[in-house]
Amino acid sequence: MRLGTVRRNGTTQAFRQENGATTFLPAKDVGELLLREDWRTLAGEAGQEPAAADLDTPILRPGKILCAGLNYYAHAEEVGQDVPKHPTIFTKMHNALVGPSDDVQMPEASRKIDWEAELTIVIGKTIRKVDEAAAKDAILGYTVMNDVSVRDWQGRTSEWFQGKNWDRMTPVGPVVVTADEIDPEDGLAVECELDGVVKQSGTTSDLIFSCAKLVSYISEFMTLEPGDIIATGTPAGVGLARKPREWIPVGAELVTRIEGIGELRNKCVAEPAAG
């Protein structure tokens, strides 16, 4: 099953896809849909599959947007870090999100903008202090994020937040695929292309901390709730680690693709002068 959010009739609306059929549902986005117990069976209006260009990010305003850092062996190595003992967790805020075909806004204040393709967990249950089996059971599904990063601001202080939270710079989507259809432990291909050139080509088999482990770890200290999302880190191949370093040029097309889910396809454009 796939869940998404489409821009339609001047507003947004959640939809569900199963066995090739699309049903538009009475919820403004997947976030609102998941607050209902009956989201799998809720009646709606049958329709055509939405065009990619009409999709919004599935959850417009997640309760939490958590991100794991340094979670692929080859990526930790390329940035000169030891294999970590504990997951590194940081956050994004809703203002950073854009849809799967939207423009990514490139700031005037930096040109050191980097790509980070990431498998992203969507939480389906309220949990606290759960083991890995219960954590896996609380994963509703998966989507795709590109954790586009402003590297000079990220490195200004120990805390990466200010390099990760520029307005409208983080595409997430195109849809949420439920966990009964794909399993990252089977090894899903994670790819990032910049203007048609493959920059990252990894597999979720190389995650240091599995999705279940990440969810269990976070649940040790905080309650996770339906609609919370957790980006699981990026594989090797980021611009920061290349010699020479590479950054996203204004005007580039950034494609982020995960096997079994779909792709983000975003043009990277200069942000409006007025901010």
Place this chain on the structure above:
Amino acid sequence: MRLGTVRRNGTTQAFRQENGATTFLPAKDVGELLLREDWRTLAGEAGQEPAAADLDTPILRPGKILCAGLNYYAHAEEVGQDVPKHPTIFTKMHNALVGPSDDVQMPEASRKIDWEAELTIVIGKTIRKVDEAAAKDAILGYTVMNDVSVRDWQGRTSEWFQGKNWDRMTPVGPVVVTADEIDPEDGLAVECELDGVVKQSGTTSDLIFSCAKLVSYISEFMTLEPGDIIATGTPAGVGLARKPREWIPVGAELVTRIEGIGELRNKCVAEPAAG
């Protein structure tokens, strides 16, 4: 003017205080109240000032809870850091918040729990890329936070998030005092007491980055919106920097006080076994 949220009639309700009079307003908390243009004059029901024990945290679910680190000269020095060139910004999530008289939950997983009294900004306008004058104008008022921190988890990775986001560990309140009544640039006393012993006694005159500077800096990369809150960092005297180190014992009473706003008074109790 003071704004707060009280637990009343089985739910929560915003209230406004001016010239000694309390008015209960048609909004579930200060966050919902601030979405209205007319919050300063909105009609309500006159009543008695709520008891401290009945107060909830003013904004139950802020759109963003941002925190500045290393923002007092003496605190940066006591933890061995140079005076920073840029503000350090990290975040909390709503699950961490408790009200001004609520129990602070002490986790089983750590006993290295520390105090951090912090003046906290409440944003009143939607802003992006504003200078310090416009940033100051966007500050609706101020409240008090104790950024209670789990030091061993905070230090597990470069990112402090997992030491700062334990459920129900961060008291915020008791009310929001509007910016026409107090100005941190005048030097407000910031104090923290543990079981009646003063542990922190600072003044907002010693902030490295002023409130206006912090808001302007953050607005360079992200939109700030009404109800967003920004804790401005803690003065010297934290347990981590004491010799020997000191931590909050289970059962302690933690008092956090800022001149012109009021105080948080929280009992620190073991969290329920079920989490």
